[in-house]
Amino acid sequence: MQKGLSLLLLLFTTLCFSQNVTLTGKVSDPDNLPLESATIYLTSVKDTTVINYTLSDKNGNWEMRARVKDEPIDLKISFVGFTDYKQRLESIAEDKDFGTLKMTDLSTELSEVVIESEVPPIRVKSDTLEFNASSFKVLPDANVQALIKQLPGVEIDSDGKITVNGKEVNQILVNGKPFFDKDGKVALQNLPAEIIDKVQVTDTKTKKEELTGQAASGNNASINLTIDKDKNKGLFGKFMVGYGTDERYESSGLINYFKDKRKISVLASSNNINSTGFSMNEIFDSMGGGRNDSYSIVSGIRNNGSGITTSNMLGVNYADEWIENLDSNISYFYTTADTENENRTKQITYLTNNDGNTENSLITESSSSTDNEQYNHNFNTQFEFKIDSTSTIYFDPKFAVSNSKAKNTSQQSTRDQDNILLNESEGATFSDSDNKNFSSSLDYNKSFNKKGRYFNLSLENENVVDDGAAFNKSITTFYDNETGDTTNDNRDQVRYNKQTTDKYGIAVEYAEPITDSLKLVTQLNYGIERNIGNRDGFNFDATTNAYTRLNDSLTNYLASNTYNVTPAVGIEINKSKYSMAISGGTSITNFNNKGSYREVDYKVNKQYILPSIDGYLSYRFTKSKSTYIFYNYNVDFPQASQVLPIEDVSNALYTQTGNPDLDPNKSHYFYASYRNFDYATRSGYNFYGGGNVYDSRVVSTTEISNTAKRNTTYTNVSGTYNVWFGGYWSKSVKREEHKFRYNIGFSGGLNLDKGFTNSESYEAHSIRLSPRVNFTWEYGDILTINPSYNFSYNETNYTNYTIDGASYSTHRFNLETTSRWPNHFVFGNDFGYNYNSNLGDGFKKDFYLWNTSLGYNFLNDKLLFKVKVYDVLNQNLGTSRNITPTSVYDQQNTVLKRYMMFSLTYKIEKFGGKKKENEGRRFWYF
Numbered sequence: 001m002q003k004g005l006s007l008l009l010l011l012f013t014t015l016c017f018s019q020n021v022t023l024t025g026k027v028s029d030p031d032n033l034p035l036e037s038a039t040i041y042l043t044s045v046k047d048t049t050v051i052n053y054t055l056s057d058k059n060g061n062w063e064m065r066a067r068v069k070d071e072p073i074d075l076k077i078s079f080v081g082f083t084d085y086k087q088r089l090e091s092i093a094e095d096k097d098f099g100t101l102k103m104t105d106l107s108t109e110l111s112e113v114v115i116e117s118e119v120p121p122i123r124v125k126s127d128t129l130e131f132n133a134s135s136f137k138v139l140p141d142a143n144v145q146a147l148i149k150q151l152p153g154v155e156i157d158s159d160g161k162i163t164v165n166g167k168e169v170n171q172i173l174v175n176g177k178p179f180f181d182k183d184g185k186v187a188l189q190n191l192p193a194e195i196i197d198k199v200q201v202t203d204t205k206t207k208k209e210e211l212t213g214q215a216a217s218g219n220n221a222s223i224n225l226t227i228d229k230d231k232n233k234g235l236f237g238k239f240m241v242g243y244g245t246d247e248r249y250e251s252s253g254l255i256n257y258f259k260d261k262r263k264i265s266v267l268a269s270s271n272n273i274n275s276t277g278f279s280m281n282e283i284f285d286s287m288g289g290g291r292n293d294s295y296s297i298v299s300g301i302r303n304n305g306s307g308i309t310t311s312n313m314l315g316v317n318y319a320d321e322w323i324e325n326l327d328s329n330i331s332y333f334y335t336t337a338d339t340e341n342e343n344r345t346k347q348i349t350y351l352t353n354n355d356g357n358t359e360n361s362l363i364t365e366s367s368s369s370t371d372n373e374q375y376n377h378n379f380n381t382q383f384e385f386k387i388d389s390t391s392t393i394y395f396d397p398k399f400a401v402s403n404s405k406a407k408n409t410s411q412q413s414t415r416d417q418d419n420i421l422l423n424e425s426e427g428a429t430f431s432d433s434d435n436k437n438f439s440s441s442l443d444y445n446k447s448f449n450k451k452g453r454y455f456n457l458s459l460e461n462e463n464v465v466d467d468g469a470a471f472n473k474s475i476t477t478f479y480d481n482e483t484g485d486t487t488n489d490n491r492d493q494v495r496y497n498k499q500t501t502d503k504y505g506i507a508v509e510y511a512e513p514i515t516d517s518l519k520l521v522t523q524l525n526y527g528i529e530r531n532i533g534n535r536d537g538f539n540f541d542a543t544t545n546a547y548t549r550l551n552d553s554l555t556n557y558l559a560s561n562t563y564n565v566t567p568a569v570g571i572e573i574n575k576s577k578y579s580m581a582i583s584g585g586t587s588i589t590n591f592n593n594k595g596s597y598r599e600v601d602y603k604v605n606k607q608y609i610l611p612s613i614d615g616y617l618s619y620r621f622t623k624s625k626s627t628y629i630f631y632n633y634n635v636d637f638p639q640a641s642q643v644l645p646i647e648d649v650s651n652a653l654y655t656q657t658g659n660p661d662l663d664p665n666k667s668h669y670f671y672a673s674y675r676n677f678d679y680a681t682r683s684g685y686n687f688y689g690g691g692n693v694y695d696s697r698v699v700s701t702t703e704i705s706n707t708a709k710r711n712t713t714y715t716n717v718s719g720t721y722n723v724w725f726g727g728y729w730s731k732s733v734k735r736e737e738h739k740f741r742y743n744i745g746f747s748g749g750l751n752l753d754k755g756f757t758n759s760e761s762y763e764a765h766s767i768r769l770s771p772r773v774n775f776t777w778e779y780g781d782i783l784t785i786n787p788s789y790n791f792s793y794n795e796t797n798y799t800n801y802t803i804d805g806a807s808y809s810t811h812r813f814n815l816e817t818t819s820r821w822p823n824h825f826v827f828g829n830d831f832g833y834n835y836n837s838n839l840g841d842g843f844k845k846d847f848y849l850w851n852t853s854l855g856y857n858f859l860n861d862k863l864l865f866k867v868k869v870y871d872v873l874n875q876n877l878g879t880s881r882n883i884t885p886t887s888v889y890d891q892q893n894t895v896l897k898r899y900m901m902f903s904l905t906y907k908i909e910k911f912g913g914k915k916k917e918n919e920g921r922r923f924w925y926f
Contacts, residue, residue: 427474
């Protein structure tokens with residue numbers, strides 16, 4: 001019986017696949033030269049449904065598979081600058097080679113093969129990859145993210161990171177403008193896919209590169225969503241409210257009013273389930289740990305996975321063209337968050353090996369309870385004014401005001417390798433800080449009649465004032481087992497700290513074209529950075545019952561002034577296949593520091609003359625294959641506290657002192673990548689690598705006493721590095737209702753760190769390897785199954801330590817399923833297993849996390865009722881391990897546990913335009 005079923009299944013599969021035919025051909029221009037990236041596609045004559053599509057390769061050749069069709073089919077070819085080509089096929093029943101099909105210039109009449117201009121599913125326009133949104137099938141109520149996922153070459157990982165043909169997307173715009181912010185996550189998850197006309201992908205440019213017309217020097221991609229003209233006028237949005245067990249709740253709302261160039265949007269959210277951003281996903285909404293965790297939008301508030309957060313958000317975005325040639329975008333956010341956490345840690349600190357035999361290490365165990373409250377006001381604006389056809393001004397002032405309060409009670413003890421107690425402490429701290437931030441950039445660009453000649457002026461500033469107070473009430477006891485002495489350090493004190501930072505920069509750039517593709521660029525950059533820290537410490541006075549007794553050990557003044565001027569000259573080359581730029585100059589820096597401590601003044605002034613070099617090369621072998629290389633010489637200056645010989649004794653267990661002989665960090669940064677995506681086979685791969693190699697690096701040198709008290713200063717070392725690398729391969733296959741997507745990837749890193757402990761040098765060589773595999777099967781609109789597996793291995797090998805090395809690995813398996821059967825129901829399940837090896841005693845190594853949701857759409861799909869359960873098995877854990885160059889750190893934090901949530905979502909859509917004729921059209925390819 002089983003054999004018979006197997007044979008029947010094999011026969012059925014063979015019959016299904018045998019009905020596929022292969023169509024091939026070649027596309028050329030009127031002069032018989034091959035055309036690369038021409039779009040070839042099949043449509044049904046009956047309803048114009050797109051059946052399949054492909055792109056021609058660098059030789060103009062193309063290949064496409066399709067199922068046998070006993071009905072009229074149109075073969076169409078589109079290429080920018082040529083008249084669209086169409087050939088009627090009465091049926092497709094067998095393999096066929098169409099030979100060379102010549103395109104015709106737009107000005108030439110083609111009689112019966114000329115058709116009205118029609119937008120193909122995909123089109124390559126110069127440096128822009130453009131997708132026709134109506135050619136890709138999504139559910140009627142899908143959001144833009146669901147549309148993006150359907151596009152070939154686009155990948156969205158579990159963290160929400162988007163890549164297009166291997167390039168990470170760092171900017172998402174709507175009609176060329178930010179929607180709340182350039183991150184674009186609000187647009188992706190909350191704008192309906194049905195209003196989108198085109199999805200355009202380009203290389204991300206800086207504002208200066210946009211204004212000057214330069215090629216993109218970076219290696220990121222930008223997505224621009226153009227709204228269909230008939231849908232760019234109307235009111236639409238969603239509102240959701242939910243309540244559950246353990247008094248868990250969530251609510252959110254987004255309303256949008258679009259009218260041509262005017263766009264007004266308001267969003268709000270409130271919850272106590274660790275969502276510090278905004279999300280209205282149809283399956284899990286903003287439930288932390290779900291497949292679409294909420295995202296933070298310029299709020300300045302994030303949950304790092306530790307503790308339980310109650311948050312609120314209100315945001316407004318307004319974009320308009322107030323007067324001709326003046327584009328504006330204004331947004332405001334108010335956010336609050338209150339995070340409570342219980343933390344338990346165990347840290348093993350390895351000491352350098354003095355005698356080669358004795359194992360020296362410190363074991364520190366601690367526990368703490370924290371409550372952090374914060375609020376933020378953020379006001380962001382962008383204005384772009386086109387003075388005339390050759391001059392543009394861009395200005396983007398930003399304001400932020402915030403306050404944070406943190407309460408902490410903790411206990412800690414440190415023992416040696418023989419379990420002998422060296423110190424212990426307990427206490428409570430409270431901090432209250434107000435922060436004000438103003439930053440802006442202004443760009444003026446003037447282009448001249450000669451192509452490529454321009455003048456650019458850039459001004460930027462950042463002004464930050466942080467004014468706070470830190471209260472500390474603690475008891476610390478030190479045990480010196482060599483002398484038998486016991487020392488107590490009891491504190492009841494406050495430290496007032498006012499920190500100000502002022503940065504100003506001006507850059508002037510002039511470009512002179514030498515040829516059409518080569519130009520000379522001269523630059524002059526001048527920058528000022530001032531950092532001032534003014535601290536006053538006071539002890540509690542029982543006589544006044546207040547903190548009125550001056551503590552001079554906590555009182556100091558630190559100031560750092562950095563003045564930098566960098567003249568540079570470079571060349572830029574822009575060819576059809578490659579673009580490159582290299583710039584070099586001399587960076588002259590005055591690094592001045594001063595401070596006072598216990599009535600003694602200190603000064604450390606230095607001047608540096610260092611090289612300034614950066615350059616990149618972007619080479620396109622074909623439309624699908626490219627490589628990118630970048631190099632930059634970096635110089636980072638230390639803080640005043642690291643160079644001034646002033647003690648910081650605010651922590652009883654840790655004292656810091658600066659080193660006047662300290663030099664800045666000097667490193668070589670490099671990055672290289674190679675990518676290839678073949679639209680004919682819907683498969684592609686990408687390899688990348690980069691890192692920093694240090695000529696000079698600031699590191700700590702720590703002396704640890706017999707009581708495990710640490711005294712740290714700083715020095716420079718050379719020869720260290722941190723390198724990272726990775727790659728991936730992906731492929732999409734569609735067979736009628738079945739769509740398969742395969743992903744295999746890996747990432748890793750190599751680090752060499754150096755430092756000093758107890759005057760002995762050490763080295764730490766670390767390696768990280770993280771392979772991953774992901775598979776997605778979609779059966780039409782009904783079922784989606786997505787299993788994935790991630791493995792991570794971390795190992796650190798030590799030199800001059802009493803141990804040779806330490807390591808740990810993690811395994812993470814996830815299975816996501818979504819079912820939309822029966823009609824109007826949405827059933828989602830996310831099941832995960834996490835395992836972390838080598839955690840210390842008392843820390844659980846593995847746990848299961850299962851989230852489930854069931855939703856029902858009714859009232860013409862305008863209402864969605866949903867019930868969801870987070871952590872069905874009640875096993876969620878917040879344990880982790882981290883290996884540093886000197887220690888192994890295990891910790892456990894409070895995490896959300898099982899709860900059930902009931903919610904109701906209402907959708908509103910009122911558009912002023914007409915419905916598109918092809919709306920609801922299905923797109924199939926094989």
